[in-house]
Amino acid sequence: MEQLIIFIKKEFKHVFRDNKTLLMLFGLPIAQIILFGFALTNEIKNSKIVVCDYAQDISSIQITERISTSKNFEIKKTIFDKEQIEASFQEGDVKLVVVFPANFHKDLYHFNIAQIQVIADASDPNTAATLTSYINNIVKGYQQELNAPSIGSIKIVPEIRMLYNPELKGSTNFVPGVMALVLLLVCVLMTSVSIVKEKEKGTMEVLLVSPMNPFTVIIAKAIPYFFLSLINLTVILVMSIYLLDMPMNGSMLLLYFVSGILILCALSLGLLISNVTKTQETAMLITLMGMLLPVIMFSGFMFPLENMPAPLQIVANIVPSKWYYIIVKSIMIKGLGIMSIWKEVLILSLMTTGLLIVSLKNFNIRLQ
Amino acid sequence: MDVIVENISKSFNKGKVKALNDVSFAVKKGELFGIIGPDGAGKTTLFRILTTLLLADDGTASVNGSDVIEDYKAIRNKVGYMPGKFSLYQDLTVEENLTFFASIFKTTVEENYKLIEDIYVQLEPFKNRRAGKLSGGMKQKLALCCALIHRPEVLFLDEPTTGVDAVSRKEFWEMLKRLKKEGITILVSTPYMDEANLCERIALIQKGEILSIDTPVGITEQYPDQLYAIKSDNMSMLLKDLRKSVNVKSAYSFGEYHHIAFSENFGDNPLQTNLLEANNHTNFKMMPITATVEDCFIHLMTKPEVDEN
Amino acid sequence: MKTETVIKAVNLTKMFGDFTAVDNICFEVYKGEIFGFLGANGAGKTTAMRMLCGLSKPSSGEASIAGFDVYRETEKIKSNIGYMSQKFSLYEDLTIAENINFFGGIYGLSDKELREQSESLIEKLDLRKNANKLVGELPLGWKQKLAFSVAIIHKPSIVFLDEPTGGVDPITRRQFWDMIYDAAAGGITVFITTHYMDEAEYCNRVSMMVDGKIAALDSPANLKEQCSAATMDDVFYQLARKAKRS
Numbered sequence: 001m002e003q004l005i006i007f008i009k010k011e012f013k014h015v016f017r018d019n020k021t022l023l024m025l026f027g028l029p030i031a032q033i034i035l036f037g038f039a040l041t042n043e044i045k046n047s048k049i050v051v052c053d054y055a056q057d058i059s060s061i062q063i064t065e066r067i068s069t070s071k072n073f074e075i076k077k078t079i080f081d082k083e084q085i086e087a088s089f090q091e092g093d094v095k096l097v098v099v100f101p102a103n104f105h106k107d108l109y110h111f112n113i114a115q116i117q118v119i120a121d122a123s124d125p126n127t128a129a130t131l132t133s134y135i136n137n138i139v140k141g142y143q144q145e146l147n148a149p150s151i152g153s154i155k156i157v158p159e160i161r162m163l164y165n166p167e168l169k170g171s172t173n174f175v176p177g178v179m180a181l182v183l184l185l186v187c188v189l190m191t192s193v194s195i196v197k198e199k200e201k202g203t204m205e206v207l208l209v210s211p212m213n214p215f216t217v218i219i220a221k222a223i224p225y226f227f228l229s230l231i232n233l234t235v236i237l238v239m240s241i242y243l244l245d246m247p248m249n250g251s252m253l254l255l256y257f258v259s260g261i262l263i264l265c266a267l268s269l270g271l272l273i274s275n276v277t278k279t280q281e282t283a284m285l286i287t288l289m290g291m292l293l294p295v296i297m298f299s300g301f302m303f304p305l306e307n308m309p310a311p312l313q314i315v316a317n318i319v320p321s322k323w324y325y326i327i328v329k330s331i332m333i334k335g336l337g338i339m340s341i342w343k344e345v346l347i348l349s350l351m352t353t354g355l356l357i358v359s360l361k362n363f364n365i366r367l368q
Numbered sequence: 369m370d371v372i373v374e375n376i377s378k379s380f381n382k383g384k385v386k387a388l389n390d391v392s393f394a395v396k397k398g399e400l401f402g403i404i405g406p407d408g409a410g411k412t413t414l415f416r417i418l419t420t421l422l423l424a425d426d427g428t429a430s431v432n433g434s435d436v437i438e439d440y441k442a443i444r445n446k447v448g449y450m451p452g453k454f455s456l457y458q459d460l461t462v463e464e465n466l467t468f469f470a471s472i473f474k475t476t477v478e479e480n481y482k483l484i485e486d487i488y489v490q491l492e493p494f495k496n497r498r499a500g501k502l503s504g505g506m507k508q509k510l511a512l513c514c515a516l517i518h519r520p521e522v523l524f525l526d527e528p529t530t531g532v533d534a535v536s537r538k539e540f541w542e543m544l545k546r547l548k549k550e551g552i553t554i555l556v557s558t559p560y561m562d563e564a565n566l567c568e569r570i571a572l573i574q575k576g577e578i579l580s581i582d583t584p585v586g587i588t589e590q591y592p593d594q595l596y597a598i599k600s601d602n603m604s605m606l607l608k609d610l611r612k613s614v615n616v617k618s619a620y621s622f623g624e625y626h627h628i629a630f631s632e633n634f635g636d637n638p639l640q641t642n643l644l645e646a647n648n649h650t651n652f653k654m655m656p657i658t659a660t661v662e663d664c665f666i667h668l669m670t671k672p673e674v675d676e677n
Numbered sequence: 678m679k680t681e682t683v684i685k686a687v688n689l690t691k692m693f694g695d696f697t698a699v700d701n702i703c704f705e706v707y708k709g710e711i712f713g714f715l716g717a718n719g720a721g722k723t724t725a726m727r728m729l730c731g732l733s734k735p736s737s738g739e740a741s742i743a744g745f746d747v748y749r750e751t752e753k754i755k756s757n758i759g760y761m762s763q764k765f766s767l768y769e770d771l772t773i774a775e776n777i778n779f780f781g782g783i784y785g786l787s788d789k790e791l792r793e794q795s796e797s798l799i800e801k802l803d804l805r806k807n808a809n810k811l812v813g814e815l816p817l818g819w820k821q822k823l824a825f826s827v828a829i830i831h832k833p834s835i836v837f838l839d840e841p842t843g844g845v846d847p848i849t850r851r852q853f854w855d856m857i858y859d860a861a862a863g864g865i866t867v868f869i870t871t872h873y874m875d876e877a878e879y880c881n882r883v884s885m886m887v888d889g890k891i892a893a894l895d896s897p898a899n900l901k902e903q904c905s906a907a908t909m910d911d912v913f914y915q916l917a918r919k920a921k922r923s
Contacts, residue, residue, distance in 0.1 A: 006782035010771070017770045202455035206514075209419045211445040212472045367421045407817050407844035504718045530844070533717035534874070534910065535917045559844050562910075574846065603879070604858045621851055623875030623909070624897070666847050 020285070028289065035297055038309050044130055047306060048076045050088045050097045055104035056080075063116075063142055067098065072134045085119065089163060090340050092326065095121045096131045108146075113155045122162035123333040124173050127304050132160055164247075164333050171244040176328035177301025179236055180321035181292075183229055183259065184266045188291055190225045191270025192283040200279055205367065214365050222267045229263045230256070249335030255328065261348050262324045268355035275362045299325045323348045370522060370553040371395040371418065376427035378413055387413040389576040390427070395555060395569075400548050402567030403557040404661065410576040411557035412452055415526045418555070419449050432521045432553075448520035452527045454507050458500030462491055462510055465499055466517060473518035483550060484513045487543055505536030512543065522553045529558060541566045561662035572665050579668035584661055591659035591667060593617065597625035600649035609649075620666060627663055681708040683835055683866045684729065688738035691724050698724040700889035701738065708834070711857060711867045713877050716886030717917045722870055723839070725886065729868070730837055731755050743834045756784065759828035759865075762839035766824030769813030773804060776812055777827060784831035798826050818849030822856065829860055836860065838869040842876065854879055874910040885913065887920045 015021050049067065053060050068075045076094060079085070088094045099117035101107070107114035118135050120128035139156050146154045165172050195218075198204040207217060233256070240246035270287075277283045296302055298316035305316050316322050323344045330336040330344075338345070371394065378388040388410045395401045403411050416422040418431055420440035428435065434442040456465045466488075470477045481488075487509050494502065499510060508528055515523060525544075529537045541563065544554060556567065564570045565584045572579040572587070580587055600606045603626065610619040610628055617631040659667075684706035691699040699721045706712045716722040727733040729742055731751035740747040743757040767776045774795060781791045799808055802822055812820060821841055829836050838857075842850045854876070861867050869880070877883050877897060884894040893900055893916055897909055906912045 002785065003783055006779055010768070010775075010779050013771055013775065014768075201458070202451055202453050203457060205416075205421060205451045206449060206455045206469075207472065208421060209444050209447060209449040210469075210472050211441075211474060366423065367416060368423070406846035406849075409846075531718070533917060534872070534913050535717065535920075538914065561847065604862070620847075621854065621879065623878035662847055669846065669848055 020282070024285075024289070032293070035293070035312070038312060043072075044127060044134075044304065044307055045071055046074045047072060047095050047127075047131055048093045049073045049131075050076055050085070050094050051078045052082060052085060052097055052099040053078055053080060054102040055100040057105035059105040059108055059114075060100035063100075063139065064098075066138050066142060067135070070134070070138060072131070089121055090334070090336060092330070092340075095124075095127060096135065098135060108154060108156065112153050113157065115157045115159050117161065118158045119161045119163055122165035122168055122172075123329050124304065125162070125165055125168040125170060126173065127306075128162055128165075129168070167245075169245055169247075171240060171246050172329070172333050174301050175236075175240040175244060175246045176325050176332065177299050177321075179233065179240075179259075179328060180262070180299050180301075180324045181295050182232060182236060183262055184269075184295055184321055185287070185291055186232065187225055187229050187263055187266030188270040188273065189284065189287045190228075191221060191267050192273040192277070192287055193280050194221055194225075195271065195274035196277055196280050196283045199274075208365065208367075214363060215360070218271060218360070218363065222271075225267065226260075226263055229266075230260070233259050246332065248332050250331035251337065254338060255331050258324065258327050258331070258345060258348070261345070261352055262320060265320050265348065265352040265355060268352060268359045272355065272359035272362065275359060275364060294319050295321045298322055301325055318351075320348060320351050323351075369394045370397040370399070371401075371429075371431050371555065373414075373418070373429045374427055376414070376417060376424045376429055378410075378417065378422065378424050387576050388417075388424070391573075391576070391578055392427075393571050393578060393581050395553060397553055398548065398551045400544060400554045400566075400568045401556070402564055402570040403555065403573055404559075404561060404564045404570050404665070405557075405573035406559050408575070409573045411573060412526055414573075415449075415451075415524050415555070415557060419447060419524055420444060446521045448515035448518070448523045450511050450515045450523075450525045450528055452530070454499075454511060456499050456507070456511055456514060459498055461496050461498055462502070463495040465510060466514060469514040470517045475518045477517065480517055480519045483519055483547075484516050486546060487513055487516075504532045505539070508532055508536065508540060509543075512540075516547070516552075520552065522555070523547070525554065525556045527557055527559065529560065529563065537563075561660070561665060564661040570661070572661075572668060574665070574669055580664065587661060587664050588659045591664050593629035595627050595629055595657050595659050595663060596654050597622070597657045598628055598652075598654045599625045600652045602649060606649055618667070618670075620663075622660075622662070627657070627659075682706070683708050683744075684712075684740070684742050684868070686729070686738070686740040689725070689728060689735055689740050690737045691721075691728060691733065692736040697889055699728070699735075702886070702889075702891045704884055704891060704894055706835075706866060706868065708866055709861055709864050710882065711861050711869065711880045713880035713883035714868060714870045714886070715877060715883060715913065716870075717920055720886040720917075720920065721889040722886050726837060726839060726868075726870065730758060730760055757833055757835070759831070759833040759836035760839075761824050761828040761836070761841055763821075763841060763843045764839075766820055767812045767827060770811055772809050772811055773799070773815075773823065774808055776823075777830065780827050781830050786831060794830050798823075798830070802826065818845050818852075821845055822849070822853055825853065825856055829865055833865065835866045835868055838867065840870055840872060842871065842873065850876075874908065874913055877909040877913075883909070885916050887916055892916050892919075 015025070051064050051067070053064065064075070064078070067073050079088070085097050088097060097119045099119065101115060104114050104116070116139065118132055120132050122128040136158060139158055143154060143156050162168055198207065208214065241248050273283055273286055277286060298305070298319040299321040305313055305322070308316070327341050327344050327348070330341050373394065374392050376388055376391045379386050391414065403414065405411055413422065417424050418429055418436060420436050420443050423437065430436065431443050432446060436443060457468070460468065466477055491506060491509055491513070494506065499507065502510065512528070529540055544556065547554060567584065569581065569583050570587065571581045580590070582590070598606065598610070603621070607619060607621055607626055610616050610626065615630050615632065617629045619626055619628040682705050687703050688701045689699060690697065690701050702725065714722060714726065724733065728735050728747060729740065731742070731747065731754035735747060742754045745753040745757065747754065768779070771779065777795045777798065778791055781794060786794065799805055804819070807815065812823070815823070825838070825841060842853055845853070857867050857869070871877065880897065882894065882896050883900060885892045895903070900912050901907065901909065904912045904915050906915060
């Protein structure tokens with residue numbers, strides 16, 4: 001018993017004298033609670049919506065007004081031509097389009113029944129289902145008012161169309177996220193650990209005191225992992241497309257090209273981490289803590305980014321996987337080409353270039 | 369002069385740890401130069417500065433005509449370096465390690481094979497064994513081969529014999545002597561005082577400062593007193609008694625004998641009458657000896673410092 | 678000469694699969710002796726020591742340490758011995774006092790005993806100024822001397838020292854040996870391995886392991902005579918040279 005108490009006292013001393021342990025013990029849970037607490041709301045607010053109004057009559061305008069005053073929606077614009085619907089979705093921020101047919105009001109009062117069309121971007125099936133149900137509620141509410149005080153017979157029937165993912169497959173949501181996670185995590189981990197291992201074992205010393213250009217070392221470390229990651233990517237794609245029914249509507253070449261940029265980004269990050277750590281243990285810790293959490297939280301595949309408070313959404317912008325996620329979904333699910341995603345690709349490329357430059361500059365050609 | 373060190377100082381931990389304090393010495397081309405001192409004396413820091421892996425806080429140094437700061441790339445091309453702990457790839461075989469290091473030095477194993485032949489023949493039966501599975505002595509031989517494979521101008525060996533058995537240690541020094549004939553300048557650091565005698569010239573280093581630089585004989589000749597080796601049947605008691613004696617200036621155990629120096633010139637028999645009969649030291653033997661490097665090291669360590677330890 | 682046996686090994690053997698690390702060794706160590714346990718790397722020294730400390734179960738043979746059986750009473754062995762090695766001595770992020778209290782407490786010293794021991798230790802080693810410093814901040818020589826003192830704080834019958842003076846400066850090394858002599862004079866048996874051949878001379882008796890067996894066991898003087906050698910260094914060289922494991 002005595003021994004137990006003495007040992008416990010010693011363990012407390014070890015913990016409080018080591019900053020790394022303290023950070024993990026207290027810092028991590030606090031960070032997690034704050035982040036998850038804010039991110040985990042299922043309620044969607046201010047979702048951008050487009051109204052296509054062929055009727056432009058009193059009923060359509062009234063319903064539109066209810067939609068616009070609802071906290072869940074923000075009407076981005078009203079269009080009058082079906083041709084523009086596809087374009088609206090391609091812009092990326094619109095998740096839902098409501099279409100009022102030409103004789104909406106007339107049909108409602110003369111035949112007591114009218115249809116409206118609700119088209120949702122189902123590449124994120126959960127969000128699509130939620131938004132659709134909000135519209136349903138609004139429409140039902142209006143319907144009740146028309147019929148009040150009695151249970152009348154006027155019906156508004158929403159015809160729902162799930163775009164891009166008519167079967168509402170869940171895989172479309174998480175497979176791109178998993179791709180981002182795997183590529184980022186594995187690449188960063190592998191590069192950082194491999195370089196730090198040389199430092200830890202002492203072989204780095206011998207390599208430095210040789211004619212070998214240090215950058216040759218870096219490239220030699222990066223290339224095998226680059227190719228292995230592409231193989232990894234291929235395996236994931238094959239499994240998701242054939243086993244999980246993930247659609248592939250876009251260009252495979254474009255997908256690989258963009259994935260290559262992400263892999264390069266990850267390799268640079270790995271290099272940066274290895275520049276500032278001395279042991280493999282620390283490298284692994286920083287990678288897992290510093291990468292896993294942000295990638296899961298801020299890519300947008302576990303928790304829709306639109307639900308998060310504004311400051312967190314800004315933070316999400318510096319996480320490379322957020323942009324990769326959008327790009328992959330656009331290519332695989334929506335079948336879009338480079339013209340639609342060039343902004344995101346540019347951002348990702350700039351991030352990668354920046355990281356590469358910083359990490360190369362930071363690389364220590366001496367031991368101190 | 370092939371290696372010139374002038375007033376080098378280096379601190380760590382924001383000045384809290386002074387690893388090297390105003391160190392200066394020079395090594396001739398083709399010399400076998402030993403840096404002798406215990407752990408923490410500054411040997412590794414010194415080697416890292418000379419191989420351009422660390423920047424000194426003060427002072428200058430040059431290796432084979434190139435400055436360690438300005439021309440570090442030139443130095444990295446022409447020196448061989450064997451760091452303190454085994455620094456080869458544990459999961460590559462003997463042969464793979466050698467081929468790898470030959471190629472990063474832009475040469476091949478065949479080109480300079482003659483240089484490492486004597487050493488490599490002992491490794492050859494194990495050439496397909498992973499380096500991590502070799503014994504300490506074998507690892508050391510392999511590391512030496514990899515440091516030599518490009519025929520360096522200067523060879524830096526940081527504690528190559530630490531942790532290695534006595535037989536391998538002897539063999540290693542034989543190899544170094546043969547290498548000397550090739551005209552390679554060799555700097556070796558070691559905590560073992562007995563290895564000092566195997567070098568042409570040595571520098572004794574302790575707590576970041578050079579205590580003395582000379583040939584081993586030169587250093588031992590500088591020992592100020594006449595030393596005597598003393599033994600009896602009860603060595604522990606003898607040492608205590610010797611230290612209590614007013615006539616004894618210093619007394620230290622040295623294995624089979626104690627080494628003592630007298631404070632005044634009493635001749636050979638100041639002790640026998642006083643102490644020995646009183647405490648019954650049977651089988652007493654005493655004889656004059658020449659000082660060893662270790663004697664000198666102890667003497668130099670204790671000279672200026674009175675309040676340390 | 679003291680004749681009470683504190684360590685007795687009879688045909689002690691340790692196998693790892695097909696490999697015989699320690700091959701039927703037999704020897705005795707007497708109370709108050711300074712016993713040198715030498716051998717080249719890979720000869721089986723560390724494995725043998727581990728068995729004697731109760732850290733590893735022998736494959737066959739018998740041994741008793743401080744009167745306790747090596748198979749059935751390993752816990753009693755551990756409470757009656759001290760251990761110190763070059764690799765691990767004390768916790769670097771605890772102070773001197775905390776280390777003493779920890780290890781002393783583990784060995785069951787009462788608070789009063791701990792205080793007394795702590796005081797006398799700090800006095801003897803002249804560490805008064807540094808008593809509240811973290812051990813990691815002390816120079817190597819101090820750490821080793823402190824570690825030895827802590828290893829014998831509970832007055833064990835035997836203390837095992839695994840290359841305790843590696844890399845230490847010549848004066849500290851001798852101070853360390855002064856401490857060993859004092860301990861032995863106080864009745865603690867010292868079982869020590871070392872690479873310094875002059876230290877072999879300080880031992881009462883020395884054993885040399887070669888290829889898992891004990892190749893020689895005698896006082897340094899007798900060994901030198903048997904090998905016609907001038908120093909223990911030559912004795913070691915003669916015996917180790919014949920080793921097949923390298």
